[in-house]
Amino acid sequence: MQEFTNQKILVVGGAGFVGSNLVKTLLLSEPQEIIVVDNLLSAEKENLPKDSRVIFIEGSITDNNILAQLNSDLDYVFHLATYHGNQSSIHDPLADHENNTLTTLKLYEAIKDLINIKKVVYSSAGCTVAEKTFEQAEATTEDAPVSLYLDSPYQISKIIGEFYSNYYFKRHNLPVVKARFQNVYGPGEVLGAGQWRGTPATVWRNVIPTFIYRALRQMPLTVENxxxxxxxxxxxDDIVQGLILCATKGIAGETYNLASGVETSILELANLINELTSNPTPLDFRPKREWDNSGKRFGSSEKSRTQLGFESEIDLPKGLINTINWTKNNFSFIEKCIQKHHNYMN
Structure with a gap:
C-alpha cells in the first residue's frame, strides 16, 4: 500500500461499518492525513481509531460549509456514504435521496476540477443489477442489464450514483472507479448504530449481525420464505482490500464486483450461525417480504480477479467465527446502541 504513503485521503461515510475498517487499514500505509466526513446517521464515532492523522468532520457531504473545508490537494477519495438499507429507503425515499443520491452529485461537483486526485472509488450495490429471480441464479457480471423496475429507492439511488460516476468521468475526466458490494459482514457492524430512521431496520439491519446477536441471546432467528x-x-477485510485495489489498480470509468462468488441460502446461514453459537431455539419461519424480489443472487468475481488481482480470502465459517467473537467482546456497546431506540421499538 505504498501508494497511500504521505497521501491525503478523503473517506466519505468513514465512521460507518465498512468505512471505519477501511480507515484502520489505510493508516497502516502511513498516509499524511485521512479526512472522514460522516453525519453519524447510521454510524458511531467510537468506530473510528484515535489517531492524529484522522480528521473527523461530523456532518453530511451535502453541506456546502463542509465541502468548502475540503483540501484542494486530495489524492484519493472513497465515497462510502449511503442511506443504510432497502427498508429504510422504502420508509423514507426523501431521506434516501438526501443521503444517497445528493451526496454523490454534490461531492463530484465539488471535486471535479481537483488536479491531484488519482482515484475516486464509489461504493455501489450488487442488488441493483442482480436478476430478480427465485429460480436458479447465475453469477451477476458487471455488464448485467439494469432493470427499470427496482425494489427500493436505495437500489435506484445506487445506480444513479453509477450514472453520475460515468458522467463526471466522461465530462470532467474525474477518475471514478465503481465498486459493487455484495453482502458485507464482519467485525464493526453495530446493530442500532446511529439515529432512528423510522423502522426497526434501524436496529435489525443486515442479516448476519442480526442473526448472530439473536443467536447469542438464544432468540429465534427469523427466516422468510x-x-x-x-x-x-x-x-x-476482503471488501477493504477490494476497495484499496480499486483505488490503486482499478481503471477509471470501470466497474468491479467485490464478491466472494459463493452463493449461500439464508436457511443455510441461519443453521450455521445457530450451530456456531450453540443456539437451541428453533427458527422462526415467516412469509416472504412483500417488497423483496431479489430472491437468489451472487456476484461474479472474474473481472475483479483478472484485472485487480482481487480474491476473497475469508470463507464464511471463518468469517462468522471472527464476527461472533467480536460481537461477544463488544456486546455491551451493541446493547447500548440498540437501547437508544427502545422507545421507538415499543
Whole structure:
C-alpha cells in the first residue's frame, strides 16, 4: 500500500461499518492525513481509531460549509456514504435521496476540477443489477442489464450514483472507479448504530449481525420464505482490500464486483450461525417480504480477479467465527446502541 504513503485521503461515510475498517487499514500505509466526513446517521464515532492523522468532520457531504473545508490537494477519495438499507429507503425515499443520491452529485461537483486526485472509488450495490429471480441464479457480471423496475429507492439511488460516476468521468475526466458490494459482514457492524430512521431496520439491519446477536441471546432467528433466498456474503477485510485495489489498480470509468462468488441460502446461514453459537431455539419461519424480489443472487468475481488481482480470502465459517467473537467482546456497546431506540421499538 505504498501508494497511500504521505497521501491525503478523503473517506466519505468513514465512521460507518465498512468505512471505519477501511480507515484502520489505510493508516497502516502511513498516509499524511485521512479526512472522514460522516453525519453519524447510521454510524458511531467510537468506530473510528484515535489517531492524529484522522480528521473527523461530523456532518453530511451535502453541506456546502463542509465541502468548502475540503483540501484542494486530495489524492484519493472513497465515497462510502449511503442511506443504510432497502427498508429504510422504502420508509423514507426523501431521506434516501438526501443521503444517497445528493451526496454523490454534490461531492463530484465539488471535486471535479481537483488536479491531484488519482482515484475516486464509489461504493455501489450488487442488488441493483442482480436478476430478480427465485429460480436458479447465475453469477451477476458487471455488464448485467439494469432493470427499470427496482425494489427500493436505495437500489435506484445506487445506480444513479453509477450514472453520475460515468458522467463526471466522461465530462470532467474525474477518475471514478465503481465498486459493487455484495453482502458485507464482519467485525464493526453495530446493530442500532446511529439515529432512528423510522423502522426497526434501524436496529435489525443486515442479516448476519442480526442473526448472530439473536443467536447469542438464544432468540429465534427469523427466516422468510423458507430461507430459499441466496446471497453472496463477503467478509469486511476482503471488501477493504477490494476497495484499496480499486483505488490503486482499478481503471477509471470501470466497474468491479467485490464478491466472494459463493452463493449461500439464508436457511443455510441461519443453521450455521445457530450451530456456531450453540443456539437451541428453533427458527422462526415467516412469509416472504412483500417488497423483496431479489430472491437468489451472487456476484461474479472474474473481472475483479483478472484485472485487480482481487480474491476473497475469508470463507464464511471463518468469517462468522471472527464476527461472533467480536460481537461477544463488544456486546455491551451493541446493547447500548440498540437501547437508544427502545422507545421507538415499543
Amino acid at each position: 423458507g430461507g430459499i433466498a441466496t446471497r453472496d456474503f463477503i467478509y469486511v
